[in-house]
Amino acid sequence: MRALTWHGRHDVRVDTVPDPEIVNPHDAILRVTSSAICGSDLHLYDGYIPGMRAGDILGHEFMGEVVEVGPQSTLKKGQRVVVPFPIACGQCFFCHKQQYSCCDNTNPVETSDATEFQYGYPMAGVFGYSHLTGGYAGGQAEYVRVPFSNVGPLVVPDHLEDDKVLFLSDILPTGWMAAENCEIEPGDTVAVWGCGPVGLFAIQSALIMGAHRVIAIDHYPTRLALAKQLGAEILDYREVDVREALAEMTGGIGPDAVIDAVGLEAHGISIDNILDQVKAMGFLVTDRIHAFREAVLSVRKGGRVSVPGVYGGFADKFPVGAFMEKGLTMKTGQTHVHRYLKPLLELIEQGKIDTTFLISHHAPLEQAAEMYKHWHDDQNEFTKIVLKTEAATTKQEPKEQQHELA
Ligand SMILES: NC(=O)c1ccc[n+]([C@@H]2O[C@H](COP(=O)([O-])OP(=O)(O)OC[C@H]3O[C@@H](n4cnc5c(N)ncnc54)[C@H](O)[C@@H]3O)[C@@H](O)[C@H]2O)c1
Ligand SMILES: [Zn+2]
Ligand SMILES: [Zn+2]
Numbered sequence: 001m002r003a004l005t006w007h008g009r010h011d012v013r014v015d016t017v018p019d020p021e022i023v024n025p026h027d028a029i030l031r032v033t034s035s036a037i038c039g040s041d042l043h044l045y046d047g048y049i050p051g052m053r054a055g056d057i058l059g060h061e062f063m064g065e066v067v068e069v070g071p072q073s074t075l076k077k078g079q080r081v082v083v084p085f086p087i088a089c090g091q092c093f094f095c096h097k098q099q100y101s102c103c104d105n106t107n108p109v110e111t112s113d114a115t116e117f118q119y120g121y122p123m124a125g126v127f128g129y130s131h132l133t134g135g136y137a138g139g140q141a142e143y144v145r146v147p148f149s150n151v152g153p154l155v156v157p158d159h160l161e162d163d164k165v166l167f168l169s170d171i172l173p174t175g176w177m178a179a180e181n182c183e184i185e186p187g188d189t190v191a192v193w194g195c196g197p198v199g200l201f202a203i204q205s206a207l208i209m210g211a212h213r214v215i216a217i218d219h220y221p222t223r224l225a226l227a228k229q230l231g232a233e234i235l236d237y238r239e240v241d242v243r244e245a246l247a248e249m250t251g252g253i254g255p256d257a258v259i260d261a262v263g264l265e266a267h268g269i270s271i272d273n274i275l276d277q278v279k280a281m282g283f284l285v286t287d288r289i290h291a292f293r294e295a296v297l298s299v300r301k302g303g304r305v306s307v308p309g310v311y312g313g314f315a316d317k318f319p320v321g322a323f324m325e326k327g328l329t330m331k332t333g334q335t336h337v338h339r340y341l342k343p344l345l346e347l348i349e350q351g352k353i354d355t356t357f358l359i360s361h362h363a364p365l366e367q368a369a370e371m372y373k374h375w376h377d378d379q380n381e382f383t384k385i386v387l388k389t390e391a392a393t394t395k396q397e398p399k400e401q402q403h404e405l406a
Contacts, residue, residue: 032062065079272317
């Protein structure tokens with residue numbers, strides 16, 4: 001089959017690789033129809049996530065048709081499913097608490113040791129996200145093996161086309177959980193750093209959850225325009241001092257809750273960010289936490305800090321004093337996607353959530369390597385890329401619905 005494979009920093013290729021096979025009784029094999037490139041994939045592309053090996057198949061946002069099932073899979077051939085990016089067993093202590101991205105059973109010992117060493121406990125398995133999270137092949141491919149297919153995949157109704165449900169795999173639940181973690185109360189103002197897909201879905205979710213105002217921060221005009229279209233007020237961090245602007249916009253108090261939807265590769269030429277970049281080059285820190293710092297310093301006293309943005313290692317100048325003295329609460333984590341699939345599917349079916357507004361480009365899987373370069377270099381224009389396999393273009397969607405790159 002054809003698949004997008006990782007070969008090193010800024011080196012991904014569409015290669016011919018062996019087809020996946022059923023390994024365990026609860027596995028299923030999908031013929032992928034659509035997959036998306038995520039901001040998290042950029043951390044792999046930029047070489048920030050250890051544990052990658054040449055030839056690893058990327059992609060953790062995908063959906064497709066079930067073509068093969070193991071004897072203990074509850075799926076049936078021919079079903080159309082969307083798959084959560086964290087792999088969960090459904091049986092362990094964490095799965096019983098619906099903390100699916102903390103599952104204790106899906107990252108084999110031989111690959112989980114490194115995360116246990118670094119984080120104190122091992123991480124769960126994740127599709128297409130390095131050998132630290134199990135080394136599972138991802139879904140930017142024609143076919144993918146789905147372990148624990150009796151737990152994760154959601155069967156989607158045929159009348160909803162791929163673009164409407166694909167993002168249930170990650171960014172929609174991630175934006176939703178980011179907003180939920182803000183514990184929004186009536187009258188609240190929520191500030192969101194980063195207007196990538198995660199930030200945009202967090203903005204939409206915060207407004208649905210009753211936020212009075214949402215203020216969105218980024219520097220790409222197209223992304224800020226999408227945030228505005230959703231109903232957010234916008235700040236371009238190149239034009240204003242974000243902390244001052246937020247204080248001014250909230251009567252000197254600060255936003256009630258803040259969302260860091262940027263993660264470990266913050267842009268910007270503030271002094272702290274330049275210092276982070278220099279230290280990262282000397283391996284003194286791994287993560288550049290400028291957006292996180294700014295969010296913690298901007299939020300009001302007693303406020304809530306929600307961090308969907310991915311961090312992987314260690315950071316400098318963590319504002320622990322502000323955190324404690326202001327009495328802040330932080331919630332974060334890889335998204336417990338499984339928890340949100342059904343309720344969010346209902347909101348999509350009722351037309352209450354728009355999942356397609358952020359897709360700027362469709363492209364065939366064969367062009368995936370070029371798309372990674374665009375996703376990295378042209379973030380203003382490329383707000384979300386959906387890759388289509390031949391299975392999708394022949395079966396799923398009429399060609400005229402595809403954008404210019406198909
Ligand atoms: N927690 C989870 O389960 C989960 C799931 C998916 C993605 N993520 C993470 O969420 C983050 C965002 O993902 P995405 O797909 O939206 O990524 P993205 O790269 O498309 O978007 C990030 C945005 O942040 C903006 N940004 C950079 N520096 C900034 C700053 N200093 N101030 C304000 N904005 C700034 C960029 O301009 C960009 O628009 C990434 O770290 C990704 O890894 C986490
Ligand atoms: Zn993702
Ligand atoms: Zn589990």
